[in-house]
Amino acid sequence: MTTAQVPRLAPAEVLRFAADPFTGMLRAQRVHGDVVEVGYGRQRSTFLFGPEANSFVFANPQLFSWRDSFEVMLPVLGESALLVSDGEGHRRRRHLVLPAFHRRRIEDYVRLMARNTAATVNRWETGRRIDLYRELRALIRRNTVESLYGSRLAAQNDAIGARLQIALDATDLPLGLQLFLTRCPNPLTARAKRARRWVAGRIQAEIEHRRRHLEPDGDGLGALLAAAHGERCPLDDGEIQDQVISLIVAGYETTSAAMAWVVHAALSTPGTWEQARESVTELLGDAPVTVEALEKLHYLDGVVQEALRLHPPVVVLPRVTAQDVEFAGRRLPAGTRLAISPYVTHRMSRVWTEPSRFVPERWLSGHRLHREVTPAGFLPFGGGRHRCIGAPFATAELKTILVELLRRTDLTPAAPVTPVSIMAMRPRRGVPVVVRRRKAGSHG
Numbered sequence: 001m002t003t004a005q006v007p008r009l010a011p012a013e014v015l016r017f018a019a020d021p022f023t024g025m026l027r028a029q030r031v032h033g034d035v036v037e038v039g040y041g042r043q044r045s046t047f048l049f050g051p052e053a054n055s056f057v058f059a060n061p062q063l064f065s066w067r068d069s070f071e072v073m074l075p076v077l078g079e080s081a082l083l084v085s086d087g088e089g090h091r092r093r094r095h096l097v098l099p100a101f102h103r104r105r106i107e108d109y110v111r112l113m114a115r116n117t118a119a120t121v122n123r124w125e126t127g128r129r130i131d132l133y134r135e136l137r138a139l140i141r142r143n144t145v146e147s148l149y150g151s152r153l154a155a156q157n158d159a160i161g162a163r164l165q166i167a168l169d170a171t172d173l174p175l176g177l178q179l180f181l182t183r184c185p186n187p188l189t190a191r192a193k194r195a196r197r198w199v200a201g202r203i204q205a206e207i208e209h210r211r212r213h214l215e216p217d218g219d220g221l222g223a224l225l226a227a228a229h230g231e232r233c234p235l236d237d238g239e240i241q242d243q244v245i246s247l248i249v250a251g252y253e254t255t256s257a258a259m260a261w262v263v264h265a266a267l268s269t270p271g272t273w274e275q276a277r278e279s280v281t282e283l284l285g286d287a288p289v290t291v292e293a294l295e296k297l298h299y300l301d302g303v304v305q306e307a308l309r310l311h312p313p314v315v316v317l318p319r320v321t322a323q324d325v326e327f328a329g330r331r332l333p334a335g336t337r338l339a340i341s342p343y344v345t346h347r348m349s350r351v352w353t354e355p356s357r358f359v360p361e362r363w364l365s366g367h368r369l370h371r372e373v374t375p376a377g378f379l380p381f382g383g384g385r386h387r388c389i390g391a392p393f394a395t396a397e398l399k400t401i402l403v404e405l406l407r408r409t410d411l412t413p414a415a416p417v418t419p420v421s422i423m424a425m426r427p428r429r430g431v432p433v434v435v436r437r438r439k440a441g442s443h444g
């Protein structure tokens with residue numbers, strides 16, 4: 001079968017794309033279609049746009065190497081993290097990590113998240129301007145570490161965050177530079193590795209403490225340790241450290257970006273904040289948040305899903321082909337760097353009606369914009385074998401924090417918000433708001 005040439009962005013278009021990749025991707029798809037090559041040399045990626053491409057990639061994991069796709073994340077995630085694992089190693093580790101996200105555990109996490117959110121809000125002075133993104137980021141990192149790994153590690157939350165941030169900062173550098181830093185010895189990567197070793201040391205101390213004191217498996221690490229030792233092929237301590245670190249890294253950067261977009265979208269779409277608050281008051285009153293209650297808050301669910309649709313933190317999912325691949329009449333040789341994009345799919349009018357409007361009601365059946373959601377048309381958490389393992393955790397967290405903010409605060413946007421970074425799309429200069437605490441009792 002003959003294959004067609006992949007269209008390429010011209011040099012001037014590449015420059016424009018680099019300056020604003022969000023508009024650049026939408027434009028590239030509109031002008032050149034669903035398969036388009038962007039960039040030069042190590043910077044080069046072939047974008048596959050749209051639901052057909054997403055289905056193809058999700059249905060054929062054997063065609064791609066996850067280790068090569070996420071090579072630049074290796075210094076922070078570790079060699080055996082799920083995101084950089086392929087084949088049988090991935091299947092075995094994922095099976096052992098899954099119990100940390102069972103519904104029974106999410107119930108406990110939700111209670112803790114609600115408590116931590118209340119404590120955060122109580123520290124805010126009424127009438128003051130704050131960067132909500134920064135505040136929520138600290139809260140979410142605490143929630144992640146405390147719910148998954150317990151209070152001893154949570155007490156070192158800030159130190160752990162600061163160390164991991166050293167490696168995370170590198171993910172905003174151009175891809176070519178990241179690859180160079182990953183492959184060649186240099187002081188930046190050496191510093192990131194030292195910082196990671198410090199975090200791994202704290203985790204190992206916690207693992208050994210638990211083994212000495214035979215603690216019950218009350219949290220995610222407990223579940224991981226129990227699963228790790230009950231199996232025929234248990235996880236070794238290095239593998240456990242990699243899973244612990246990569247869950248923190250994958251969990252808090254993405255969720256705090258998503259939370260910022262949820263609040264920003266709800267505040268900047270007239271009537272949304274008020275309607276969401278009304279639905280909480282009606283269904284919950286002053287009662288504590290539970291997973292069951294969260295499932296019944298349909299309007300609130302619409303707000304969260306709609307924010308994930310228009311502002312998916314993971315803007316592109318990178319893949320490197322492990323063998324020659326053919327898609328849509330185009331040949332993609334082994335070693336080709338590909339990207340599929342939740343961001344572009346979520347804004348396509350062939351998938352969504354009036355895609356650029358923020359309409360939480362479109363998630364309610366019966367609404368004129370409602371559409372059946374397919375995994376290839378809505379993919380904020382990816383899809384297939386490597387679909388986000390933390391999706392139930394993240395969704396419960398986004399809703400729990402939103403409920404507590406609605407109950408306890410009135411927020412007024414204090415500056416415009418624009419996005420940055422396609423690895424974890426977040427607000428460039430945060431989400432500045434003026435806070436008014438609501439009186440005790442008025443949150444119910």
Ligand code: HEM
Pocket residue numbers: 082083084094144246247248250251252254255258312313314317318379380381382383385386387388389390391393394
């Ligand atoms: C709104 C928040 C989140 C978003 C948007 C998100 C998004 C994603 C996406 C798109 C992927 C697939 C990447 C790919 O296929 O290229 C992924 C994988 C993953 N996520 Fe999340 N994530 C979120 C929260 C979390 C949380 C809270 C955790 C853990 C506590 C987590 C842990 C992971 C892990 C371990 C993987 C790799 C799974 C595998 O390879 O089997 N994520 N996430």
